Amino acid sequence: MQCCFGIGSCATSVQTSNYVRRMKVLDNWKINDPALAHHFDRSNMVVMIDQRPLVTRSGQSIELVIGSTENICHTLADYGLQASIRNSVLLDALPGEDNEFTPLFGCSLKTLEPPRDSGMPADEPRKRLAGVLGGSLINLRFAMLTMTSELHRNWVAKMQTLAKWSNIYNYCPKCSSSLRMRHSKTGASCSLCDRVYYPTISPVAIVLVHDESSEHCLLVRHSGSMNGVYTSIAGFAETGESLEDAVRREVAEEVGLEVDNVRYMGMSQPWPMPDSSLMTAFVARASMNDKLDIAPDELQHAGWFNKNEVRLAIQCTDADVHLKGMLSNKCEPNVLKYVPPSGAIAHRMITFWANS
Amino acid sequence: MQCCFGIGSCATSVQTSNYVRRMKVLDNWKINDPALAHHFDRSNMVVMIDQRPLVTRSGQSIELVIGSTENICHTLADYGLQASIRNSVLLDALPGEDNEFTPLFGCSLKTLEPPRDSGMPADEPRKRLAGVLGGSLINLRFAMLTMTSELHRNWVAKMQTLAKWSNIYNYCPKCSSSLRMRHSKTGASCSLCDRVYYPTISPVAIVLVHDESSEHCLLVRHSGSMNGVYTSIAGFAETGESLEDAVRREVAEEVGLEVDNVRYMGMSQPWPMPDSSLMTAFVARASMNDKLDIAPDELQHAGWFNKNEVRLAIQCTDADVHLKGMLSNKCEPNVLKYVPPSGAIAHRMITFWANS
Numbered sequence: 195m196q197c198c199f200g201i202g203s204c205a206t207s208v209q210t211s212n213y214v215r216r217m218k219v220l221d222n223w224k225i226n227d228p229a230l231a232h233h234f235d236r237s238n239m240v241v242m243i244d245q246r247p248l249v250t251r252s253g254q255s256i257e258l259v260i261g262s263t264e265n266i267c268h269t270l271a272d273y274g275l276q277a278s279i280r281n282s283v284l285l286d287a288l289p290g291e292d293n294e295f296t297p298l299f300g301c302s303l304k305t306l307e308p309p310r311d312s313g314m315p316a317d318e319p320r321k322r323l324a325g326v327l328g329g330s331l332i333n334l335r336f337a338m339l340t341m342t343s344e345l346h347r348n349w350v351a352k353m354q355t356l357a358k359w360s361n362i363y364n365y366c367p368k369c370s371s372s373l374r375m376r377h378s379k380t381g382a383s384c385s386l387c388d389r390v391y392y393p394t395i396s397p398v399a400i401v402l403v404h405d406e407s408s409e410h411c412l413l414v415r416h417s418g419s420m421n422g423v424y425t426s427i428a429g430f431a432e433t434g435e436s437l438e439d440a441v442r443r444e445v446a447e448e449v450g451l452e453v454d455n456v457r458y459m460g461m462s463q464p465w466p467m468p469d470s471s472l473m474t475a476f477v478a479r480a481s482m483n484d485k486l487d488i489a490p491d492e493l494q495h496a497g498w499f500n501k502n503e504v505r506l507a508i509q510c511t512d513a514d515v516h517l518k519g520m521l522s523n524k525c526e527p528n529v530l531k532y533v534p535p536s537g538a539i540a541h542r543m544i545t546f547w548a549n550s
Numbered sequence: 551m552q553c554c555f556g557i558g559s560c561a562t563s564v565q566t567s568n569y570v571r572r573m574k575v576l577d578n579w580k581i582n583d584p585a586l587a588h589h590f591d592r593s594n595m596v597v598m599i600d601q602r603p604l605v606t607r608s609g610q611s612i613e614l615v616i617g618s619t620e621n622i623c624h625t626l627a628d629y630g631l632q633a634s635i636r637n638s639v640l641l642d643a644l645p646g647e648d649n650e651f652t653p654l655f656g657c658s659l660k661t662l663e664p665p666r667d668s669g670m671p672a673d674e675p676r677k678r679l680a681g682v683l684g685g686s687l688i689n690l691r692f693a694m695l696t697m698t699s700e701l702h703r704n705w706v707a708k709m710q711t712l713a714k715w716s717n718i719y720n721y722c723p724k725c726s727s728s729l730r731m732r733h734s735k736t737g738a739s740c741s742l743c744d745r746v747y748y749p750t751i752s753p754v755a756i757v758l759v760h761d762e763s764s765e766h767c768l769l770v771r772h773s774g775s776m777n778g779v780y781t782s783i784a785g786f787a788e789t790g791e792s793l794e795d796a797v798r799r800e801v802a803e804e805v806g807l808e809v810d811n812v813r814y815m816g817m818s819q820p821w822p823m824p825d826s827s828l829m830t831a832f833v834a835r836a837s838m839n840d841k842l843d844i845a846p847d848e849l850q851h852a853g854w855f856n857k858n859e860v861r862l863a864i865q866c867t868d869a870d871v872h873l874k875g876m877l878s879n880k881c882e883p884n885v886l887k888y889v890p891p892s893g894a895i896a897h898r899m900i901t902f903w904a905n906s
Contacts, residue, residue, distance in 0.1 A: 214843075217802040285790070352790025359789075362745070363723045370721040380788070389718070393789045397753045397828055432736070433715075433749045433826060434641070434708025436818040446573040458814040462792040470789060472753055474830075487570075 212289070219295045220287045224378045230297060231377060234279045237297040238288055239263040240349060241270075241277075242357070243305055243320050246331035247350050249341075254515050256337065258346045259329040263299060266327065270303070273323050277301040283356035284378035285349050300353030335467060339535040340517065347537055354466035356380070359393040367391075394470055399440040400428035401476040402543045403453060410482060411504060411547055412449065413530065414496040421523045422531030424499075424507065425540045428473070441476045449496050450487025453478035459546065463539040473539045477547065495528040504548045507533050511541070568645070575651045576643045580734045586653060587733055590635045593653040594644055595619040596705060597626075597633075598713070599661055599676050602687035603706050605697075610871050612693065614702045615685040619655060622683065626659070629679050633657040639712035640734035641705050656709030691823060695891040696873065703893055710822035712736070715749040723747075750826055755796040756784035757832040758899045759809060766838060767860060767903055768805065769886065770852040777879045778887030780855075780863065781896045784829070797832045805852050806843025809834035815902065819895040829895045833903065851884040860904045863889050867897070 223230045240258045241248045248259045267277045282299040290296035305323065308314035324331045334354060341347045360379040365372060371386035383390045403412040403426070413424035429444035431437055438456045445453045459475040488496050499507075511532045514520055525531045534540040579586045596614045597604045604615045623633045638655040646652035661679065664670035680687045690710060697703045716735040721728060727742035739746045759768040759782075769780035785800035787793055794812045801809045815831040844852050855863075867888045870876055881887045890896040 213798075213808055214802040214806050217799050218806075221803050348790045348792075348795075355789045365721060365723050365726040367719045367721050367723050367729070367747070370726040373723070391723070392752070392786075394750060395753055395787060395789060396748070397751055430748075431751060431828060433711045433751060434704045434820050436704075436820065437828070437830065438818065439704075442569075443573050446570040447577050450570050450574075452569055458816065460814065462794060464790050464792065472787060472793070474793065 216287045216295060220284075223284055223287070223297060224380045225376065227377045230284065231279055233297050234282075234299070235264055236290075237263045237299055239266045239277070239282070239299045239301055240285065240353065241266060241327060242300065242302040242334075242350075242353055243323065243331055245302070245334050245354065246320075247334065247337045247353070248324055248327055248329040249332055249337065250329045254342075256332070256341050257343060258341075258349060259327065260298070261328065266301070269326055270323075273319070273326075274306050275303050275323075277303065279377050281357075282377075282379075283353060283360065284380065285352055298349075300349065300357070302353060302357035336517065337537075338465065338467070339537040340515070341537055348464055351464040351466040351470075355464070355470040356393055358466075359470065363391055395464075396469060396471050397431040397437065397440075398428055398465070398471045398473050399431055399437050399444060399476055400426050400473050400540060400543065401441045401445060401453070401456075401478050402426050402459070402547050403445060403449075403451070403478055403480050404547065405482045405498065406479065408479075408547075408550075410498045410500050411544070412451075412480065412496060412498055413504075413533070413544070414448065414488075415494045415528060417492060417494050419494070420520050420532070421527040422525040422529060423520060423534065424497075424530045424532070425534050425538075426543055428540075430471075437474055437476070441478055445478065445480065448489050448492055451480040451484050453480045455479040459543055461539060461542060465539075475539050475543050477543075497530070499530055501548050503530055504533070504544060507531060508541075508545055508548060511535055572643050572651060576640075579640055579643070579653060580736045581732065583733045586640065587635055589653050590638075590655070591620055592646075593619045593655055595622045595633070595638070595655045595657055596641065596709065597622060597683060598656065598658040598690075598706075598709055599679065599687055601658070601690050601710065602676075603690065603693045603709070604680055604683055604685045605688055605693065606685045610698075612688070612697050613699060614697075614705060615683065616654070617684065622657070625682055626679075629675070629682075630662050631659050631679075633659065635733050637713075638733075638735075639709060639716065640736065641708055654705070656705065656713070658709060658713035692873065694821065694823070695893040696871070697893055704820055707820040707822040707826075711820070711826040712749055714822075715826065719747055751820075752825065752827050753787040753793065753796075754784055754821075754827045754829050755787055755793050755800060755832055756782050756829050756895060756899065757797045757801060757809070757812075757834050758782050758815070758903050759801060759805075759807070759834050759836050760903065761838045761854065762835065764835075764903075764906075766854045766856050767900070768807075768836065768852060768854055769860075769889075769900075770804065770844075771850045771884060773848060773850050775850070776876050776888070777883040778881040778885060779876060779890065780853075780886045780888070781890050781894075782899055784896075786827075793830055793832070797834055801834065801836065804845050804848055807836040807840050809836045811835040815899055817895060817898060821895075831895050831899050833899075853886070855886055857904050859886055860889070860900060863887060864897075864901055864904060867891055 249256050270277050282301045285300045286298040287295040288298050305320040356379040363382050366384035369387045373382040375382045431440035441456045456478045462474045465471040533544045605612050626633050638657045641656045642654040643651035644654050661676040712735040719738050722740035725743045729738040731738045787796035797812045812834045818830045821827040889900045
């Protein structure tokens with residue numbers, strides 16, 4: 195199987211030289227089913243099995259395995275699985291021959307269970323399949339938190355989101371007739387009432403709250419999160435409000451504080467969990483003298499930390515590249531030990547503040 | 551009927567003194583149907599009839615009419631229309647008696663047609679009804695573009711969005727069973743598979759493109775827009791991309807340019823047309839030497855304009871408070887005469903750039 199591990203840098207060079215052409219090609223493929231189907235056999239593909247992306251590890255780097263769609267389809271067929279344009283989503287346009295582009299598809303599959311009398315562990319078939327496909331399968335959240343390439347992370351986010359959305363949108367919510375899904379999975383139209391539905395994107399405001407001196411920031415631990423992992427306050431924007439309104443409301447709801455000086459931090463990120471979020475990063479100011487009033491259904495703990503404490507947690511997180519310490523869950527639950535790993539926007543927000 | 555025209559300033563004072571309490575009350579009402587229903591009879595209401603908000607004009611100011619739900623329901627019943635919690639959406643929490651809050655509902659209705667043999671013009675019943683309700687009805691887009699209160703604009707956006715969404719989400723897209731809609735219209739759950747759906751919010755990147763010197767900016771005229779009205783490039787963010795990616799992609803798709811220096815302008819705005827957008831404002835840099843390649847299905851024209859030309863268009867727009875000149879559509883189609891009116895985020899973006 196042909197694997198193209200240098201695709202991150204390929205795509206970057208496309209972005210500067212042929213970026214506009216690539217965007218126009220993609221724009222056409224999104225809605226033009228025959229054109230996209232025409233390219234399927236000569237396209238490339240990345241795979242997710244049981245919601246686990248297929249990756250290779252090289253040193254500390256984790257990257258998606260990109261193979262030819264034809265080869266991947268043959269290998270999957272040997273294992274009783276079918277990859278076709280029906281269960282694939284359009285991820286990107288990659289440079290191909292003759293200065294043309296070829297589609298990159300993402301295919302999300304479920305493995306077959308091992309035969310009951312085989313005595314084989316349940317995850318054995320997918321492990322074997324991953325090996326034959328030239329990689330290994332990792333947990334979706336782990337992939338998003340630890341993959342270093344933003345391009346590959348965004349492909350994973352897109353693959354998971356479009357696969358999940360296209361799996362849910364079978365019927366028209368208005369009239370319950372069946373929906374016709376585009377090959378790209380970027381839209382579905384009702385066969386009866388002609389309404390068009392698009393993949394849901396839920397804007398999320400995530401906010402680094404600091405005090406008047408900016409020497410302290412407020413971090414929280416969510417219910418059910420790993421022991422010792424603290425992060426920024428975040429929540430979905432709601433109908434009828436701006437992102438800045440959402441920042442103020444979420445801080446009020448989660449910790450009972452009023453913030454001002456709400457400013458965008460210059461970064462946003464697609465995130466596929468729980469569904470399809472678009473994280474938008476803000477910083478805001480609150481008073482450490484105001485009483486914290488924590489929403490008990492959302493948070494385990496919230497506290498103010500100074501820059502030294504936060505820098506130590508960042509160091510501890512960055513040293514734990516494979517998250518072994520974090521996932522062991524052995525530290526004190528409500529003592530700051532880690533921040534979210536480098537793939538999360540919260541990591542970049544907290545690091546930017548701590549170094550400023 | 552009791553009308554509270556000072557509600558803009560009431561709400562502002564609540565926001566500073568009781569803001570956190572108000573957000574927590576609203577957070578509960580969104581999901582707690584019995585609690586919200588309990589308050590219905592003693593709540594306040596704003597009304598939209600045939601997608602036209604009920605407003606009063608006082609000088610150059612246009613504001614929503616806010617009345618007691620009880621009175622409005624009685625008046626509507628006299629005209630054969632029923633307003634209940636079933637066809638109302640939760641908009642806000644307003645200060646009530648005893649330091650408590652009361653809900654503000656929005657009710658979106660369709661008028662009955664006049665009797666066939668009455669000889670009455672089709673819009674006569676809704677005109678009469680509006681008069682009895684203490685206001686007049688104006689076009690939704692006109693309301694969004696010209697209302698000066700951000701709070702009232704956002705209520706209109708929320709009312710239109712939640713009314714439309716709750717009218718569409720009757721059946722579960724996954725299994726086609728019927729959905730149970732929350733009283734607030736902020737969510738609906740499937741009666742069979744328990745999936746929960748939330749009102750769609752579509753993030754939009756809108757971008758003021760300027761040249762290297764920032765002495766010129768690129769404005770576009772959309773297909774089907776009023777003659778002489780130019781605005782910024784905008785488009786929906788897509789799955790798997792950041793807002794900044796969306797800016798770059800939209801500019802490439804619409805005018806064939808590559809931009810850099812993409813920065814947030816510190817403002818975002820909910821907008822109910824065509825459906826439920828969340829406009830996020832960016833500025834970006836392109837080269838005036840690069841060739842414009844306009845998407846013919848989206849744009850009529852695009853051009854670079856200097857600050858004097860843009861300032862003149864802003865003056866012309868601001869002088870046309872009731873949009874009489876703009877709506878007359880009498881000027882040259884592809885000559886810059888107007889920018890979007892003051893209620894649109896594009897107005898603030900273009901003005902900020904022109905004055906900087």
